[in-house]
Amino acid sequence: MNSALLTLKERGFVAQCSDIEALSALMDSGGLTFYVGCDPTGSSLHIGHMVPFFAFRHLREAGHHGIALIGGGTARIGDPSGKTELRKMLSYEQLDSNAAAIQGQLDRFLGGFDNKTAICANNKDWLAGLNYIDFLREIGRHFSVNRMLSFEAYRLRMETGLSFIEFNYQLLQSYDFLELYRRYGCRLQIGGDDQWGNIVAGMELIRRIEGKASGVSDTAFALTFPLVTTSDGKKMGKTEKGAIFLDPALTTPYNFFQYWRNVQDADLKRFLLMFTFLPAAECENLCAGEPNAAKERLAWEVTALIHGNDEADKALSGARAAFGTAVGGDNSAIPSKNFPASRFETGLNVVDLFTETGLCATKSEARRLVQQGGAFVANPEGLLTAVNDVKTLISARDFTNGELILRCGKKRFCRVALV
Numbered sequence: 001m002n003s004a005l006l007t008l009k010e011r012g013f014v015a016q017c018s019d020i021e022a023l024s025a026l027m028d029s030g031g032l033t034f035y036v037g038c039d040p041t042g043s044s045l046h047i048g049h050m051v052p053f054f055a056f057r058h059l060r061e062a063g064h065h066g067i068a069l070i071g072g073g074t075a076r077i078g079d080p081s082g083k084t085e086l087r088k089m090l091s092y093e094q095l096d097s098n099a100a101a102i103q104g105q106l107d108r109f110l111g112g113f114d115n116k117t118a119i120c121a122n123n124k125d126w127l128a129g130l131n132y133i134d135f136l137r138e139i140g141r142h143f144s145v146n147r148m149l150s151f152e153a154y155r156l157r158m159e160t161g162l163s164f165i166e167f168n169y170q171l172l173q174s175y176d177f178l179e180l181y182r183r184y185g186c187r188l189q190i191g192g193d194d195q196w197g198n199i200v201a202g203m204e205l206i207r208r209i210e211g212k213a214s215g216v217s218d219t220a221f222a223l224t225f226p227l228v229t230t231s232d233g234k235k236m237g238k239t240e241k242g243a244i245f246l247d248p249a250l251t252t253p254y255n256f257f258q259y260w261r262n263v264q265d266a267d268l269k270r271f272l273l274m275f276t277f278l279p280a281a282e283c284e285n286l287c288a289g290e291p292n293a294a295k296e297r298l299a300w301e302v303t304a305l306i307h308g309n310d311e312a313d314k315a316l317s318g319a320r321a322a323f324g325t326a327v328g329g330d331n332s333a334i335p336s337k338n339f340p341a342s343r344f345e346t347g348l349n350v351v352d353l354f355t356e357t358g359l360c361a362t363k364s365e366a367r368r369l370v371q372q373g374g375a376f377v378a379n380p381e382g383l384l385t386a387v388n389d390v391k392t393l394i395s396a397r398d399f400t401n402g403e404l405i406l407r408c409g410k411k412r413f414c415r416v417a418l419v
């Protein structure tokens with residue numbers, strides 16, 4: 001098997017491939033052009049979107065050429081895959097703004113678009129001005145409704161209602177593959193396994209239109225990756241508070257770090273292989289050692305890839321401070337809240353404090369947290385101690401150097417600073 005494909009397989013990326021032997025032979029013959037797409041339905045990617053882009057980097061480092069396709073055109077319709085209802089329609093201006101933000105995130109993660117080994121394209125460039133009648137005559141005639149409904153994404157939506165506008169999505173995504181084949185010689189589309197039907201449809205469209213002309217049967221290929229879930233069945237990058245975004249304004253680097261630092265032991269090896277570029281042997285060695293040290297390394301590596309080494313170092317120091325002596329380390333990475341010193345002159349109730357910092361949504365939630373032993377406050381020596389009485393008052397003498405650390409449960413922290 002081709003070395004790049006072997007790397008992807010060993011690191012857990014490969015779910016389905018249209019013809020892995022033929023693809024391997026093609027990749028052995030020289031640099032292959034491939035693409036992965038994402039629709040700008042939000043202002044930021046989240047970590048669940050990133051699996052194909054980690055694979056992008058592996059393929060690029062192996063000498064292949066990648067295209068990151070931003071779906072400024074397809075997002076005007078919305079992909080029904082994995083959705084139980086019609087996506088919210090966004091304005092064209094909002095989609096353009098989202099596309100620019102996502103392009104910036106991908107540019108940083110992929111190491112820059114050089115228009116050779118890594119290209120960024122936007123399908124709005126060829127979809128926005130399509131003539132509908134001409135499109136149906138040239139492209140639509142190659143699609144079978146029965147064949148489309150056999151794919152899982154459409155079959156599931158038929159149970160809850162599939163709009164006509166969404167039904168066109170597969171045609172547009174297939175046309176993307178054809179357009180990239182014509183413009184850049186793109187032979188392979190990669191993506192999540194929920195995209196298998198759409199990718200195969202594009203592959204078959206290229207074979208029907210371009211394969212007949214060239215006489216080549218295996219003109220294009222499909223390769224999908226597993227939809228990553230945690231060992232407890234949750235979607236990768238999803239928490240009770242929402243998705244783990246790449247945008248630091250939506251998910252702070254500290255909270256991003258903490259997500260990876262707190263993964264389950266059962267997920268550790270898989271995540272090290274998929275979400276870092278550490279050699280496989282080093283991943284094995286880390287998993288054979290102390291789990292918390294391995295999780296800390298995983299968290300640092302992924303945070304550095306997304307936010308840079310400085311933010312990763314800062315988050316690591318903050319996490320060690322919070323989980324260790326709480327005060328005296330670098331707490332600057334921990335989410336913080338400023339309070340006027342006057343609020344603590346006569347003491348502020350612990351229930352009010354946990355509510356006002358946002359660690360608890362309501363006073364009732366904060367009261368239950370305290371009563372159940374899940375509220376911790378750093379004492380003047382910097383050690384976290386449990387607060388069990390809802391009448392406890394936190395005063396200025398509980399602060400050290402004007403700072404106090406609160407912990408909610410086992411994983412959530414807040415730094416309180418006097419101003």
